[in-house]
Every structure is written in structure tokens, then in C-alpha cells.
Amino acid sequence: MKQSILASRPGDLTVAWAQQVVDRHDADTAVSNVDVVAVDVGTTTRVCVAVEHDGPDSLPSRWFVKLPSLAWRAKTITALPQLLHTEVRFYNELAQSVPLNKPICLAAQSRFGWGATLVLADVAEFDGIASAASDTLTFEQAVLVVEQLAHCHARFWNSVNNDPNYRWLAGPVRVLEDFLGTVLAVPLMKRGLRQAGTLIPPVLHASAVQYARHRRSAMRFLSDAPQTLVHHDCHPGNLFWNKDRSKVGFLDWQLVRVGEGVSDVAYFLSTALSPEMRRLHEAELLAKYAQALADNGVAGVDNDLLMQRYRVHLVYAFEAMIVTLAVGGMMNLDCNLELIRRTAAAVEDLDAFSAVRIKALGGRSF
Template sequence: MKQTILVRRPSDLTVAWAQQIVDKHDANTKVARVDVVDVDIGTTTRVCVAVEHNGPSTLPSRWFVKLPSLSWRARMITTLPRLLQTEVRFYNELAEAVPLSKPVCLAAQSRFGRGSTLVLADVAEFAGVPSSANDTLTLEQAGLVIEQLACSHARFWNNAHRDPNYRWLAGPIRLLEDALGTALAVPLMKRGLRLAGTHISSVLHNPAIHYARHRRAAMRFLSDAPKTLVHHDCHPGNLFWNKNRSMVGFLDWQLVRIGEGVSDVAYFLATALNPEMRKLHEAELLVKYARTLADNGITDVDNSLLVQRYRAHLTYAFEAMVVTLAVGGMMRLDCNLELIRRTAAAVEELDAFSVLPI
């Protein structure tokens, strides 16, 4: 029987468990102690552990472990679409092909009915600095992220959906996730709008509920474009940096899928910049995105159409943050409200709902 590293709770992270993982990398290394440093419960249970061992310095001693969420609300939303299982499969099958910096994966395993466990090196082990979800990026940092996204999107442009190695990203699990999102869209949107209060202008309430009622048609429109591999959850809390913030890496690949590249750009700019900064610079950042695509061989991008598609995809960023609030327990409340404020401002200023043919 294949050895399992699957665990369900932080108390299961024992010396014997850690030894199984270490053995995969260096059979001569022995684990002496495992200490749970921090536990954060959101869409998954994220546990930082210190692992004392006698191995080489190249073998990390601080690990970041992702388990199924201990929050029943978050688990209710994430279990059916198998979000953690998706991230495990991403690290096992796709990560090496994606030209973006990612954490070092030490182990990743899923079994039907048994759950999933993902073990990454803590980015701090290699002088990485993780962001908070409500961090505000500078123009220079935003430009760097946009360039990295464009390079990755170009790598898979109009071919990922044809490659059998990537088809599972648009398979039954993604269809189930979309169906679940559509079925719950109206009640979750109404609850989220109510909980957000003054963070969302009343002007947006009716268009947002109309969008929720016609979500299936909106998703069809948003997916009708040249396809690539997208992160689909590119907010500041899913980024990490080197110490001087001149290099960026990407965390949390639970929602990775086949989609339109500018969807990542819209989600990122709507969540990562203050509304004033975004308003001043989003046009030049979209030009940078198109120029970087062209530098990587994608020369058939229509800039005016890109702007329209960018506006349209802002609606999903808004929905994602409102639904996160409605479900509860998936993001720190202050972070969630700040990202709602930012995405709502983007949607209102650019009249994003009006772009959708619904």
C-alpha cells in the first residue's frame, strides 16, 4: 500500500509524519522534533511548522502545510469543487511548466474520501516575504506582477485547452464549481451586499443582483476569448516577494484553470491597488500587459478590445470578494472589507456590469 502523508488537523503533524516527507528528499536525515508555530483557518487550514532535523541546509526546516478547512462554512464551499485537491494536482503535474516563482513543494497528496495534504517550504526559509491580502502595492510592484502574468499567459496562449495534460483544468470539477457558484449566486450576493454595508455604493446593488441572476450567461461571455492558464485568485495575499520587493512569486493555486488572461489582470489591479492609484495607472498597466505579450510572441491582441474585456472581468473580482464575505470564515474580515471597497470602486468607476450582455 502506498505510504500516505494525509492528515486532517494540526495535531496530526507529528515527528513520524514529518519523517515520511523528509525520507522522500534525503533518506539519511532524521527528524527530531516538530512544533506548530501558527494556525490560520480560511478556505483551507494553513499551518506553519518548525521541523528540527539533522539534514543539509537545502532541506527546509520551516514548512507551510495546507489541510482541509476546519471552518465548516469554508469546507462547505470548497469540498465539492475540490479546491485543495486541485492545488495538489497543480504542484504534482503542472507547476514546473508554469514560468512563475512558486514555493518549493515538499509533498502533495490527495485520495478520494481521505482528503488532501500539501506541504510547501515556508517562503521565509528562502528570504521570501509574504503579502497580506489588504496590502497596497506600488506602481512598480504592480508593473512587475503584470509583466510576470503576461509571460506566463503567453506560455500557454491558445494551446493549454488543447493539451491533454491540461484538460482536467476545464473538466468536471470546474463545471461543478461553476454550477455551484451559479446556484448560490443570488442568495450569497444579497447576503454579501447586506454585510458589506457602506463599503459598496447602493448604486451597485441592483446591477450586482441582476448579474447574480444571470451569472451563467455572464460566465459564458467571460470565457468566450483566447484561452490560457490563469491563476484566478491573484490578490495581494497570494503573492510573496524578495526582501527588497524587486521579485514576486505566486501562492495559492486552488483556483487555477483555463481562462482569459486579462481576467488575472482585472482581478489583480482591482484588489491590489488603491482606487486612486488604479484609476491613474490602469491604462498604462494594460498597455504594459499587451506589450509584454507581444514581446513573448502574442501579437494579435486588440488594445481597445482588451480594455473592454478588462472592464467585464472586474465583475468577477467584485463577486468573489462579496461572496467571500457572505460565506464567512474564508478571509480576515478587515482584509475582505478592504478588497470589497477596492473592487466596488473599480466596478462603479468603469461601469463594468454594463459591458456584460445580460
């Protein structure tokens, strides 16, 4: 029986703890020292540790450890929907079937009532370069990301709902998360709008609050489409690259779920590109996404409909960044404000709120 690797704070990451992780890979390897190199507290507590051991070079010596957040607000928001538990389950059950570059998982464990711990190889160990949340990607990088997303979405296209292996993605935890999102939508939206100040064009304020008031109906509309496996948090800070930035990988799977594939594209383009770059290239990038879906076996993608669905999904990207600001402590403030600026520009440019039909309002737009 494997020993527990559960930890709750950086001080728990001792030599004895690291030895338990190493024993899962090579029982003949001994750990001699563990140094905490860096700690970053957000939606989770992210700890970079240097581990000295006498094992083979294939066993990483720099680890990236995710623990429950030490920030009380972030911990309160993420604890009930069990976001870190979800990511642990993703790495234990789904990661190998997802055709995207991901960090090497060294250990992942969760226990209800006891927390969760995820141990990944630091991407820098293999010459990877992690992005910052506010990084601005080039057109060429954006092409790589949307094509990789299409490859992943095609793999699970219209199959996740009927496969018992993926049923948990839409199970009670996700239902609870959606419920909390709906209950808190209006106060968090109002608080976030106040805090964002002049970053949000005044023309968006009333529509944003109206959307929050009818969020449950809005979510039903946003999910009324072919379903696949989606990352659901695809901003620049959740990407990593090889040295020449010709290959991309995806981090932070704690929001993974069943949803519409183009939602990932909308979230990505509205957060990762400057408004000027997005305006210039978003139609072309959506066409490349559609072509990549077709190349991977998804037939009948209508480009005009894809653009319409892209437009409506921009509202969630905007909401996510506003809520992040309202809760506080979940993302570097400067990065958060920059992503609010970008997503607000996208929502305004494409009049996204007007594109969301709300059944509670008799089918009328905002």
C-alpha cells in the same frame, strides 16, 4: 511505494508524519522534533511548522502545510469543488511548466474521500516576504506582477484546450464548481451586499443582483475569448516577494483553470491597488501587459479590446469578494472589507456591469 502524508488537522503533524515527508527527499535524514508555530483557518487550514532534522541546509526546516479547512462553512464551500485537491494536482503535474516563482513543494497528496495535504517550504525560509491580502502595492510592484502574468499567459496561449495534459482544468470538478457558483449566486450576493453595508455604493446593488441571477450567461460571455492558464485568485495575499521586493512569486493555486488572461489582470489591479493608484495607472499597466504578451510571442493584441475585456472581468473580482464575505471564515474580515471597497470602486468607475452582455436578456446590458 511512498507512504501517505495525508493529515486532517494540525495535531496530525507529528514527528512520524514529518519523517514521511523528509524520506521523499533524503532517506538518511532523521526528524527529531516538530513544533506548530501558527495556524490560520480560512478556505484551507494553513499551518506553519518548524521541523528539526539533521539533514542538509537545502532541506527546509520551516514548512507551510495546507489541510482541509476546519471552518465548517469554508469546508462546505470548498469540499465539493475539491479546491485543495486541485492545488495538489497543480503542484504534482503542472507547476514545473508554469514560468512563475512559486514556493518549493516538499510533498503533495490527495485521495478522494480522504482529503488532501500540501506541504510547501515556508517562503520565509529563503528570505521571502509574504503579502497580506489588504496590502496596497506600488506602481512598480504592479508592473512586475502584470509582466509576470503576461509571461505565464503567453506560455499557454491558445494551447491548453487542445493539450490532454491540461484537460482536467476544465473537467468535471470545474463544471461542478461553476454549477454551485450559479446555484448559490443570488442568495450569496444578497447576503454579501447586506453585510458590506455602506461599502457598496447603492447604485451597484440592483446590477449586482441582476448579474447573479444571470451568472451562467455572464460566465459564458467572460470566457468568450482566447484561452490560457490563469491563476484566478490573484490578490495581494497570494503573492510573495524577495527582500527588496524586486521579484514576485505566486501562492495559492487552488482556483487555477483555463480562462482569459486579462481576467487575472483585472482581479489583480482591482484588489491590489488603491482606487486612486488604479485610476491613475490602469491604462498604462494594461498597455504594459499587452507589450509583455507581444514580447513573449502573442501577436495581434488590440489595446482597445483589451481594455474592454478588462472592464468586464472586474465583475468577477467584485463577486468573489462579496461571496467571500457572505460565506464567512474564508478571509480575515478587515482584509475582506478592504478588498470589497477596492473592487466596488473599480466596478463603479468603469461601469463594469453595463459592459457585461447577457444573452439571457437578449444581449442587453444590466
